[in-house]
Amino acid sequence: MAAVKRRILIECGAGETRAALVFDDEPVRFWFGPARGDEALPRPAQTGDIILGRVRTISKPLRAAFVDIGEAQEGFLPLGAAEEAVEGAPVIVRVKRPAVGAKGAALSADWARDLGRGAAKALEEKSADASAPARLGALRDASMQAFMQIRPPGFEGQVFVNDVAAAQILHAQGVEILADDDRLFERCGVDETIDAALERTAALPGGAHLVIDETEGLTVVDVDAGAAADSATGHLNDKVNMAAAKALFGELSRRGIGGRIVVDFLPPSGPAARKALLGALERAREGLFSARFGRLSADGLFDMTAPRAALSLLELATEPVGAGLARTGRRFTLDWAGKTAIRALERALAVRPQARPRLLVGAALEDYLCEARPQWRERLAARHGARFEIRADDRLEERSFELVE
Template sequence: MKGREVRVEALARGGHIAALAVDGRLEDLLIDPDPADPTPRPEAIFRAVAGRPMKGIGGVMLELGRNRTGFLRTPRPPRPGAGVIVQVSAWAEDGKAPPVSDRPLVKGRAAILTPGAPGHNIARSLRDPERRAALAALAETAMRGAPEGLGLILRSAAGDLADAAIAAEIAALRAEAERLTPEGPGGELRPAPGAAAEAAREWLAPGEKMVEGLGDLWDAVAALADPRAPIGAGFMAIEPTRALVAVDVNTGGDTSPAAALKANLAAARDLPRQLRLRGLGGQVTIDFAPLAKAERAQVEKALNAALRADGIDTTLAGWTPLGHLELLRRRSRRPIGAIPEGAGAGRGRGAEMSRRA
């Protein structure tokens, strides 16, 4: 399969699984959680009620409704009982409340509205001066009469969409954003997008359509149940623990003089994709194959290039005295856990593998 393809399939337990493939390789994956799971999802916006400040950890616990809580890290916590608009910023760690932000983003395909952050901004990736000027004029017109403090960001996708479609999306997002006020009963005001909706928003190019059913991509999805990810003749083992994600790079059957460097560079290039597909974040510790200090710069360069294309906030924390490289990665995805079962039949070997995983 050549080219780029977005596939989506309904899950037997409800919700969807969406996959992005480029030249037949699985590049990204979104899976809806079990519909019975009440855990707040990233991007969901709530009208929350502030609890008592927790000065020891620099924040405040918030009631999100339906016996759900969130944690807002802030030096100026709202008074207890006050209403506050917050957005879930990452998946919760086991046994902890999800982190939330009091600077919500109302995101669409072409535009993002930013309550509390005024101004009009255009993605830097849009470099054509004429297109930027046209988009600036469109933004001025579309945001005329908006509440003070409501800002707008035009995303990269705005460069390829029709002006009428962008203006219509901004109008719809404004209607949502202008309803986000702290007064009123607590609860969810804007749900997080499902896997199918997020895939359409983030992956589809103008005029492109989703393909129904994952087909042979189920093989690649089922393979994520194995902690071992092949990298040429070697492999890396990616194993999440409660404290961190441990990555061990191995040369496998390659016994050539440059085997370790080849395996380490291949691991650095593919690690962000593997973490993305597996939904892993937080602290990541990489134990590379035997690596000379003089080769660290090469490995870091390869990893940084892969991270720039990844899209998930990740910080290289540095090398430990034992020679491990540590990363800190945002928990924007949920660990994949058990491979879900699709609602359709006839998936062939991929279906059989997903049942066994």
């Protein structure tokens, strides 16, 4: 079997920095972060952050402390047998998992792990002069954050970046860089893959599909034969299940899904089919998705647990809407909508140097771009000249946009 060609693509835009991990020609993982220059903007705590928090309460039955880390929900800090905590006292913690929904961040007292003695001492000295809650540690350039977060263990492959200054920063840290232009995501189909990963369903060969539903407690994946049931013969369930096993982990990886995952396969035809399905699942996840497998029942119900170290793509891009109704939906956040609009404008400016595009936006989006993120417009003007316009259009919904060229 030929070796898989692995690449990391880093795109530094006016409004955000994005990264994609590509196996052969298939994007399998994404990372989204601040634009270069926006690293100091307020943001939710992320996995790996080292924070000076303050102990709010201690639960003796849970042997844990609830720690104020500057967010709406207090973080949960398990205490080991030899660890003590005092209510009201400052404490240095590392974020193991960010806050998800109503659940606060998962914290660890082992914050100095992976730090050299000198670096750990420097953070302790910095914490002595800080007022809790406060984020400790030096800010990294967004391009370096992208590389460190998207890079899988033991990565040996090519790294492409579309920004000369970012390439120099990465190269200075020993990363071999292949410079590229502003269309590297477009040429690899990354944007289309991101859009597809935000959909609830994923198509399988022959008309079958996966239906993926995320909740705060677990993710449920339903394998639906769909149109395949109209034309297939023989062991239809086994054929659809094998196709689902092959596609499953790529879909989970692109969506950034972790935690408890339950997959409802079609009932296998017998013990041999169940064994073959488990083997297919083992092969499909290798090098792509880390998970602890549970049991595959006779009727096709399969469960597994995967590390949950970050928000999923759906949680990052959207937010609940319709509170108080019988069932809430989701809509794109203002930040995601704003970055999408700026990216579309930036691409139009880069592709057509003589064009004078207009970005028409809804009222809420105009307020966000002009009041909360004016630096994005300024970066576009510095890179491409002030040959564009951003203005509100009453015809558009508050978070939508239209690009007129």
